[in-house]
Amino acid sequence: xxxxxxxxxxxxxxxxxxxxxxxxxxxxxxxxxxxxxxxxxxxxxxxxxxxxxxxxxxxxxxxxxxxxxxxxxxxxxxxxxxxxxxxxxxxxxxxxxxxxxxxxxxxxxxxxxxxxxxxxxxxxxxxxxxxxxxxxxxxxxxxxxxxxxxxxxxxxxxxxxxxxxxxxxxxxxxxxxxxxxxxxxxxxxxxxxxxxxxxxxxxxxxxxxxxxxxxxxxxxxxxxxxxxxxxxxxxxxxxxxxxxxxxxxxxxxxxxxxxxxxxxxxxxxxxxxxxxxxxxxxxxxxxxxxxxxxxxxxxxxxxxxxxxxxxxxxxxxxxxxxxxxxxxxxxxxxxxxxx
Amino acid sequence: xxxxxxxxxxxxxxxxxxxxxxxxxxxxxxxxxxxxxxxxxxxxxxxxxxxxxxxxxxxxxxxxxxxxxxxxxxxxxxxxxxxxxxxxxxxxxxxxxxxxxxxxxxxxxxxxxxxxxxxxxxxxxxxxxxxxxxxxxxxxxxxxxxxxxxxxxxxxxxxxxxxxxxxxxxxxxxxxxxxxxxxxxxxxxxxxxxxxxxxxxxxxxxxxxxxxxxxxxxxxxxxxxxxxxxxxxxxxxxxxxxxxxxxxxxxxxxxxxxxxxxxxxxxxxxxxxxxxxxxxxxxxxxxxxxxxxxxxxxxxxxxxxxxxxxxxxxxxxxxxxxxxxxxxxxxxxxxxxxxxxxxxxxxxxxxxxx
Ligand SMILES: Nc1ncnc2c1ncn2[C@@H]1O[C@H](COP(=O)(O)OP(=O)(O)OP(=O)(O)O)[C@@H](O)[C@H]1O
Ligand SMILES: Nc1ncnc2c1ncn2[C@@H]1O[C@H](COP(=O)(O)OP(=O)(O)OP(=O)(O)O)[C@@H](O)[C@H]1O
Ligand SMILES: [Mg+2]
Ligand SMILES: [Mg+2]
Numbered sequence: 014x015x016x017x018x019x020x021x022x023x024x025x026x027x028x029x030x031x032x033x034x035x036x037x038x039x040x041x042x043x044x045x046x047x048x049x050x051x052x053x054x055x056x057x058x059x060x061x062x063x064x065x066x067x068x069x070x071x072x073x074x075x076x077x078x079x080x081x082x083x084x085x086x087x088x089x090x091x092x093x094x095x096x097x098x099x100x101x102x103x104x105x106x107x108x109x110x111x112x113x114x115x116x117x118x119x120x121x122x123x124x125x126x127x128x129x130x131x132x133x134x135x136x137x138x139x140x141x142x143x144x145x146x147x148x149x150x151x152x153x154x155x156x157x158x159x160x161x162x163x164x165x166x167x168x169x170x171x172x173x174x175x176x177x178x179x180x181x182x183x184x185x186x187x188x189x190x191x192x193x194x195x196x197x198x199x200x201x202x203x204x205x206x207x208x209x210x211x212x213x214x215x216x217x218x219x220x221x222x223x224x225x226x227x228x229x230x231x232x233x234x235x236x237x238x239x240x241x242x243x244x245x246x247x248x249x250x251x252x253x254x255x256x257x258x259x260x261x262x263x264x265x266x267x268x269x270x271x272x273x274x275x276x277x278x279x280x281x282x283x284x285x286x287x288x289x290x291x292x293x294x295x296x297x298x299x300x301x302x303x304x305x306x307x308x309x310x311x312x313x314x315x316x317x318x319x320x321x322x323x324x325x326x327x328x329x330x331x332x333x334x335x336x337x338x339x340x341x342x343x344x345x346x347x348x349x350x351x352x
Numbered sequence: 353x354x355x356x357x358x359x360x361x362x363x364x365x366x367x368x369x370x371x372x373x374x375x376x377x378x379x380x381x382x383x384x385x386x387x388x389x390x391x392x393x394x395x396x397x398x399x400x401x402x403x404x405x406x407x408x409x410x411x412x413x414x415x416x417x418x419x420x421x422x423x424x425x426x427x428x429x430x431x432x433x434x435x436x437x438x439x440x441x442x443x444x445x446x447x448x449x450x451x452x453x454x455x456x457x458x459x460x461x462x463x464x465x466x467x468x469x470x471x472x473x474x475x476x477x478x479x480x481x482x483x484x485x486x487x488x489x490x491x492x493x494x495x496x497x498x499x500x501x502x503x504x505x506x507x508x509x510x511x512x513x514x515x516x517x518x519x520x521x522x523x524x525x526x527x528x529x530x531x532x533x534x535x536x537x538x539x540x541x542x543x544x545x546x547x548x549x550x551x552x553x554x555x556x557x558x559x560x561x562x563x564x565x566x567x568x569x570x571x572x573x574x575x576x577x578x579x580x581x582x583x584x585x586x587x588x589x590x591x592x593x594x595x596x597x598x599x600x601x602x603x604x605x606x607x608x609x610x611x612x613x614x615x616x617x618x619x620x621x622x623x624x625x626x627x628x629x630x631x632x633x634x635x636x637x638x639x640x641x642x643x644x645x646x647x648x649x650x651x652x653x654x655x656x657x658x659x660x661x662x663x664x665x666x667x668x669x670x671x672x673x674x675x676x677x678x679x680x681x682x683x684x685x686x687x688x689x690x691x692x693x694x695x696x697x698x699x700x701x702x703x704x705x706x
Contacts (some may be wrong), residue, residue, distance in 0.1 A: 022511070064528050093501060094500040155473035164528070220531055230380070249537060267659070280539065282522075282538060283537070284537045319522045324524060326670075336667065
């Protein structure tokens with residue numbers, strides 16, 4: 014019989030705060046919820062913000078702290094994008110749960126007289142389903158609180174959003190991130206030098222989940238002493254010199270040179286969306302380019318980025334961006350000659 | 353057995369390219385466990401090979417005892433019941449599938465399988481719970497809905513199931529999924545590496561492979577290892593002993609596109625467009641993916657163009673390929689590209705030669 018592989022806990026889960034008080038960097042929501050623990054008052058909630066900033070963590074923590082493990086099942090309904098949340102579910106499962114009267118609490122936990130329905134990743138709910146929620150939310154507001162969680166607040170219809178206390182989850186600051194990382198390093202016995210630490214917090218862009226995943230991967234692959242290069246290796250960011258060569262080729266004004274670089278980038282497997290975002294940073298910071306040149310490059314970059322999201326081909330979008338950049342840099346008019 | 357399968361390395365120690373990645377994967381699972389993984393890189397680069405070797409490293413030879421099943425799945429979606437058929441490849445330790453085969457139902461299939469895996473976790477003699485691996489191919493073709501549905505699932509079921517995702521373009525995998533995985537980039541092997549593999553295979557097959565021929569096969573493979581190996585085998589079938597100036601054939605559909613490209617460059621007229629349309633249609637009915645047709649056609653056309661024109665033509669290729677992804681009927685957009693090209697090219701010819 015083959016050896017059974019036992020799971021060791023993922024660090025992301027291992028270091029997920031269990032109490033709202035331990036959620037870092039989101040003071041406003043933490044203050045409100047700590048208050049809830051004392052008074053038992055809770056508004057409907059809407060958490061929004063980029064990935065890995067603590068939204069799910071906070072919602073789960075407050076639910077556990079309010080009701081404890083015993084009542085959790087009967088008082089909390091957690092639905093996310095993996096659950097079906099079409100109109101029919103809103104009208105049946107969600108409504109039924111919302112309608113149930115609450116029983117008495119148990120000692121040791123605040124157990125306020127309502128249930129919580131957590132709708133995680135709510136931006137993937139259709140507008141129709143959201144509309145169907147409005148009535149339920151109003152009708153049962155005495156016994157039920159809703160907590161919506163999403164990345165983009167614009168995807169939540171106004172009538173729902175306006176009924177909620179909204180909290181924006183900010184990307185974690187560099188020093189806060191460093192604090193958490195250093196704590197984990199200590200617990201796990203890892204050794205990162207200053208450069209590796211700052212690389213890690215730079216490439217994670219305020220996303221703590223990413224930072225922790227990179228850290229664990231690097232630790233597994235490279236052992237307990239981790240360098241800045243190791244971090245870059247697991248992060249999937251494009252090395253600076255790749256970008257530099259592309260820009261250089263664009264500056265040369267020779268189409269075939271740029272084409273060669275583009276082909277190389279695709280063969281190396283670099284994600285083109287990542288190239289775009291790093292090219293964007295480069296252009297913005299450039300002191301050589303005029304404002305008009307920057308505008309021309311960025312406009313096409315934005316369009317190409319959208320095209321990628323629509324499923325367009327990486328190679329074609331990249332070659333178009335490179336060609337446009339090249340023409341902007343040599344001040345050739347944007348209009349096509351033979352159009 | 354085809355050489356691509358016969359000479360696919362089975363273990364992480366035996367890989368001939370991506371040796372560093374293989375070593376790192378070994379370290380990664382040395383303690384028996386790993387995070388969710390996302391392998392990405394161009395086609396024919398060696399992703400699948402590494403994934404299979406990884407499973408073998410984790411579970412031993414029994415990971416290679418796979419059965420291929422085509423079974424019906426019943427999914428309950430609220431009050432509705434959906435039935436669909438899907439092919440899975442599985443061993444005692446893992447399940448592999450192409451969820452995009454399920455079309456817009458892909459989300460339900462993925463969820464169902466993960467939940468089933470979580471229910472039937474393997475146990476060892478003392479009752480410790482283990483985990484299984486779910487390999488999802490072509491995740492870049494997975495609907496956005498299905499990708500979003502993975503987010504919380506990847507966290508919630510992380511004890512019961514590891515996901516190994518595999519795709520060509522990482523850009524098409526949503527950020528939220530990418531940031532939950534260890535991303536492993538598998539680049540196309542270099543020309544030298546491909547040459548080494550070809551020489552290795554030739555030696556094993558007791559063939560004398562002239563360096564010139566090997567060189568041309570490598571060049572034509574465009575850093576696609578699978579293609580290079582297939583091509584070597586095709587040459588072997590075609591004639592042996594090899595000669596150094598033996599033709600290295602491209603595939604039929606590629607030859608056909610070269611022909612189309614010539615049609616377009618020779619005459620730009622509605623009549624010619626009509627002819628080309630018929631040929632494009634033929635390619636589509638032979639299941640050549642439309643974006644591949646467009647890219648290949650672009651490459652062929654570009655060989656004959658002035659650099660001034662190249663900018664413009666690339667732009668329109670990108671433009672119409674994007675439309676093609678949004679639209680339903682690929683032929684419209686392919687034809688539109690050809691029409692646009694003809695118009696540009698004709699104006700250029702008139703402006704240049706009068
Ligand atoms: N503010 C924070 N304080 C402490 N840990 C955090 C914080 N934000 C994120 N983390 C860490 O990152 C992991 C992921 O956080 P969480 O699941 O809350 O992200 P999220 O905001 O819900 O992201 P997504 O939008 O991708 O669902 C947690 O398990 C925790 O380890
Ligand atoms: N590390 C390796 N060493 C030697 N040969 C390899 C290696 N990796 C792949 N090959 C050869 O290349 C062929 C193609 O590799 P593989 O099927 O893994 O590609 P892939 O990246 O999964 O491609 P696709 O994206 O098209 O599915 C294999 O059949 C094998 O013969
Ligand atoms: Mg979340
Ligand atoms: Mg493959």
